[in-house]
Each structure stands twice: as structure tokens, then as C-alpha cells.
Amino acid sequence: MVVKAALIESIFSVLQHQALGPEVVDSVAMAVGEPTGAKRYVKGHNLGEGTYGVVFKAVDTVTNRTVAIKKIRLGKLKEGVNVTALREIKLLKELQDPNIIELMDVYPHKSNLHLVFEYMESDLEAVIRDRNIFLSSADCKAYMQMILKGLAVCHKKWVLHRDLKPNNLLLGSNGQLKLADFGLARIFGSPDRRFTHQVFARWYRAPELLFGSKQYGPGVDVWAAACIFAELILRRPFLQGSSDIDQLGKIFGVFGTPGEAQWPDVTSLPDYVEYQYSPPQSFRSLFPQASEDCIDLLQRMFTYDPKQRITAQLALEHRYFRTEPAPTPCYMLRRPVKPEVHPKPIELLSPAGHIVFSPPTKTRRLQLFGGDIKTAGEASRDTHAKLQPELGTPIDAITIPMSIDPKTNLRPTLNSSDRSYLKRKLDMDIFLTPARR
Ligand code: AMP
Numbered sequence: 001m002v003v004k005a006a007l008i009e010s011i012f013s014v015l016q017h018q019a020l021g022p023e024v025v026d027s028v029a030m031a032v033g034e035p036t037g038a039k040r041y042v043k044g045h046n047l048g049e050g051t052y053g054v055v056f057k058a059v060d061t062v063t064n065r066t067v068a069i070k071k072i073r074l075g076k077l078k079e080g081v082n083v084t085a086l087r088e089i090k091l092l093k094e095l096q097d098p099n100i101i102e103l104m105d106v107y108p109h110k111s112n113l114h115l116v117f118e119y120m121e122s123d124l125e126a127v128i129r130d131r132n133i134f135l136s137s138a139d140c141k142a143y144m145q146m147i148l149k150g151l152a153v154c155h156k157k158w159v160l161h162r163d164l165k166p167n168n169l170l171l172g173s174n175g176q177l178k179l180a181d182f183g184l185a186r187i188f189g190s191p192d193r194r195f196t197h198q199v200f201a202r203w204y205r206a207p208e209l210l211f212g213s214k215q216y217g218p219g220v221d222v223w224a225a226a227c228i229f230a231e232l233i234l235r236r237p238f239l240q241g242s243s244d245i246d247q248l249g250k251i252f253g254v255f256g257t258p259g260e261a262q263w264p265d266v267t268s269l270p271d272y273v274e275y276q277y278s279p280p281q282s283f284r285s286l287f288p289q290a291s292e293d294c295i296d297l298l299q300r301m302f303t304y305d306p307k308q309r310i311t312a313q314l315a316l317e318h319r320y321f322r323t324e325p326a327p328t329p330c331y332m333l334r335r336p337v338k339p340e341v342h343p344k345p346i347e348l349l350s351p352a353g354h355i356v357f358s359p360p361t362k363t364r365r366l367q368l369f370g371g372d373i374k375t376a377g378e379a380s381r382d383t384h385a386k387l388q389p390e391l392g393t394p395i396d397a398i399t400i401p402m403s404i405d406p407k408t409n410l411r412p413t414l415n416s417s418d419r420s421y422l423k424r425k426l427d428m429d430i431f432l433t434p435a436r437r
Helices: 002-020 022-030 083-094 124-129 137-156 219-234 244-255 292-301 312-316 376-391 416-429
Strands: 041-049 053-060 066-073 103-109 112-118 169-171 177-179 347-350 353-356
Touching (some): 041 066, 083 103, 083 112, 137 177, 137 219
Antiparallel strands (some): 053 066, 066 112, 103 112
């Protein structure tokens, strides 16, 4: 136990110097009388749970600022230290930008590492789902510009985010959007580097990943950004596959089955299988209200061949961002209703077991227990059937939490087998030398 605590302290000290720079560490140390580490923060309620740990709200007693603290379990010594935390800290240190979440402090406490972030009020998923918010084309443009700016900085610094999705795009009180959750992020650029293809939530996964590509680049993030672009316009997830095979089917059903001319290397990808031919649908019919510029940019971002797909930087330079309407200034963007005013999360029962619907804002991830995936609509009908006799309430009078859109499927994250595979993979990566890989 003592050895473990000492090890955590020494890892922390290296990380802290790496993450914040020795000058910050020194100045904090010199600030006599100021609390440091866990003593500095007053812990509040849970904001959500990511793949690697719980995030809770807190107040920094030195600055009086509200912060979000991610508590990361460092893992058992014999299994190796949780590499994700180290990676997230190291990468965020490189990525300081107004459109990327700010890592403000790092400290160890008990067997956990705590990452202190600026507190963000909401996220893009809450905006998309909030039916009281009208999203104009200028608003969509503003969100896309902020996403692409953050992404362009990541790619310029050779970082792949690998988990872009609306609820990882956090929104500050001034409407500023910031890329967050760098737990799956990796450095790219060396030509022989092979990565896992089990990244991104399925609906945002690029076709090369779905075909098992292990040597991919920033195009995977651009594809995910394109899915988010379409989701902003349509106000629902664009390509909602129920399995990886179905995801490819959904993609091909919309953009047409790719041929060698469109995507020359496709047949040599590891998991390539031939799909029945589907013709492409016209972008105009898919996005009837979108401008020509908007459609042109979407098409370039949804290009099959990753080598020809537009980069985040070139997307930012696209005429879509220069023509009318101008992007809405971020402080004028409408914000979703604050979490505090929502009803408490409710637990729903399905014949397959519990379905826990997360509260409407921060913990929006919908978790399923029992493996039977249902649409939110089916789940709510089950609940009505169960609740009605118990409560004696007419069906119409039972309210569904606002975060649940009965018409959409449950939003998948990495599924549990993906996750445990990925965790093992990530934890092992640090120990494997290139020769052994
Ligand atoms: P993550 O592990 O980064 O996916 O975070 C899990 C959940 O915690 C997210 O889905 C957010 O709801 C919440 N969260 C993460 N970071 C912040 C932050 N800086 N401010 C407010 N909430 C956050």
C-alpha cells in the first residue's frame, strides 16, 4: 500500500511537471498557505461518467471558480498504470486552444488521479435534442466552425481525437464550444504506426474503421465531424446503425456502395466484404434546406477515400464559412435549459432488465443492462405498461424525460466488449515495444 502510494506520487510529480510546466508547479508551491491537491477543491455532485472514471462538479477554493474534476482510477499495480490518464494529460498539455477543453490542475488522491477542467455548462447533444431551441443555418455554421477549429489544432499537433460525438463537445456559459474527452486520443504521423479500429461511437465511425483499417489518419475525425454537421441540420443522428455491419449498410444506403474508382484501396482493407450495390442518394434530397455551399462542404467531408477527404483546416477555409449568413457569435447561441431545473432521472424497467435513462444534460449516456436493445420509444411504452396499473395514471399524463426523443434509437457509445478490449489494448500499448507488436 505504501509502495503503491509512493509510486502514484512519483508518477504524479512527473505528470504535473509535464502537464502544467515546472513554473506553474513551483508557483503553486510557493504560494504559502494556499491549499493544494484535494484540499483545494470542494466536491459537488456527479456530472457524468466516462469510460475511465467519474466526473464531478467542484469549487476551487483559491479562485472561487466552478470546475469539473475527472477522477481516474489508476488501476492495480500488477496490471499496469492506466495509460489513458497519462495520455489525456500529455495530449491536453500540447493542445491549448479556445476550442479545446482546458486542463487546469492535476493531483493524486488515494489511488486515483484527479484531472481538473474548466467547468462547462452543457454540450452539443443537449442543444440538438432541445426542441425549444431553433437552430438557424448561422447557428449550425457557428458550431461547425468551432468544431473544425478545435479539430484543426489537434491535427496540426498530430493528435487524433478518435471519439468525436455531440456529447464530447462541451459548451461554456458564453456559448463557446470545446472539444473534450481526450481519453481515446492518440498521436499519429509515423507511417508504420498501427492503431485499433475500435474507436468512436458507432454512428460517428468512418467507413475505413468499419472495414477494420489499422493505419488511418485525421480523416476519421473529419468523418465524425461530418456526421455531427448532418445531425445539427437534421436534429437527429444521421446514420444510426445498430451493428457495425448495419452501420456500413446505412452509409452505403445513403452515399451509394463505393467502387474502386471512388475509393481505390477499399478492397484491401482487413475486414472488407462486398456489399450489394446501392445507388447514392442526392445530397439535395437528404438536406433539402441546406445551401449549395453547405452541401458542397458536407460532400467533401463525407468523401469515402480518406486520402481525398477534405482536411479540417481546408474545411475551415471552405467558402461555406465566408458566405452569408455569417456564423452566429457564440455568446448569442441559445443554450439548453440548465440541468438543475430538470426532473431527477427516472429508472425504467423493461422485460430485459433495467434501462436507466440518464438525466437530460450531463449524464446523457443511455445505459442498457440485460443486453436487449430497444428504441427509447419501445422502452417508454414498456414503462407506460408497467407504470400505469401501479400508479393508476393515464398513459398521456406520464411524462418522458426531455432527453429522450421517442423517435430516435438509443445512442450507442463504445459497447462493453469494445470497451474492455480497448482498455486492455490501451493499457498494453505503453508496455509493448514496436518489435513485439
Ligand atoms: P468524459 O469522461 O470526459 O466522457 O466525461 C463524462 C461526462 O462528464 C461527460 O459526458 C460530461 O457530461 C461530464 N463532463 C466531462 N467534462 C466536463 C466539464 N469540463 N464540465 C462539465 N461536465 C463535464
